[in-house]
Amino acid sequence: MRLSRDDWARAGLELLAEEGLAGLAVEPLARRLGTTKGSFYWHFKDRDDLIQAALERWEADDTTAVIASAAAVEDPRKRLDALADRALGDALRLGFDAAILAAAGDPRVQPVLVRVTRTRMEFIVQMYRDLGLSKRDAERHARLTYSLFLGMSQLRIAEGARRPSPAEVRRSVGHAVHMLLSSAGLD
Template sequence: MALSREEWTGAALRALGEEGFGGVAVEPLARRLGATKGSFYWHFRDRDELLAATLQRWEDEETTAVIELVSGIPDPRERLLALADRALGDALRGGFDATILASAGDARVEPVLVRVTKRRMAYIAQLYRDLGLGRKEAAQHARLTYSLFLGMNQLSRAEGGRKPGPAEVKRSVELAVRGLLLSAGLPAE
């Protein structure tokens, strides 16, 4: 069975979420995919190239695609709710971000993590500016919002990967957005 580069990075991304960076290794991934190491080497020079491609896929799927998805929503409050639903929902379900953040000191991870963090925070700050906040206050609220997201990711891991049901995720997202809007002096409804 011939595998594509995308199938390898997809498997690597799943392994990253389940096992951390240690799970992104050629032999276990080949077993998981029912493939040979030769298939891996057809697409990648080495594990580092796979890690780079996997981190790029994470950035594309969890940042670029999410921003594109919510950017089509005309109302900034609804964009913030949609973003929170996606991001905080993923965090509560044990998203990849906590695993990637745990490896922030890795020279392969750090530049990607810094780039993603800057892009996400800039987008969130723009949402707050669109809601009427000034540049400095919007940046502060973006920092608070992103900190909440990261904290939810870490809490999910600290609780042994507990994955709340859809109703609990929805309520948590509603409470988070309400609190964020109130802290910005904006109407919560």
């Protein structure tokens, strides 16, 4: 099987989630993919190029595609549910965010993380605005909603074998979002 640049980027993102930024290295990744380092150098000039491609893959899959899917839902309340389902639907995705946050101080990671966070927050704020909240209240609710997602991501990593299933995480987030909506009189 011939590997593409995207195959390498996706595998690199998975390795990043499992081992952190320091663990994202060419040789272990080549072994994981059952190929040689030569294949890597066919697609990438160096490890930094791979890191950038993995981060771009994370942004495309876990932000752009998730938002596009949720945005297709017309009803704002159902859109919020769709966002929670899509964002929390894949157990690996939760590991991506935690691993990328752990590497936030790295100059290769930081600008992508800032851009992704801004994009996600703008979308969540707009959902709360569509539900009728003022800009200020929508921003507060969005911050709490996004903090909850990031906290759940971190907890899933920290809890190891005792970690809740993705369905349990979705239920917890759904409950918290319901409480946020109730506090704003939107339940």
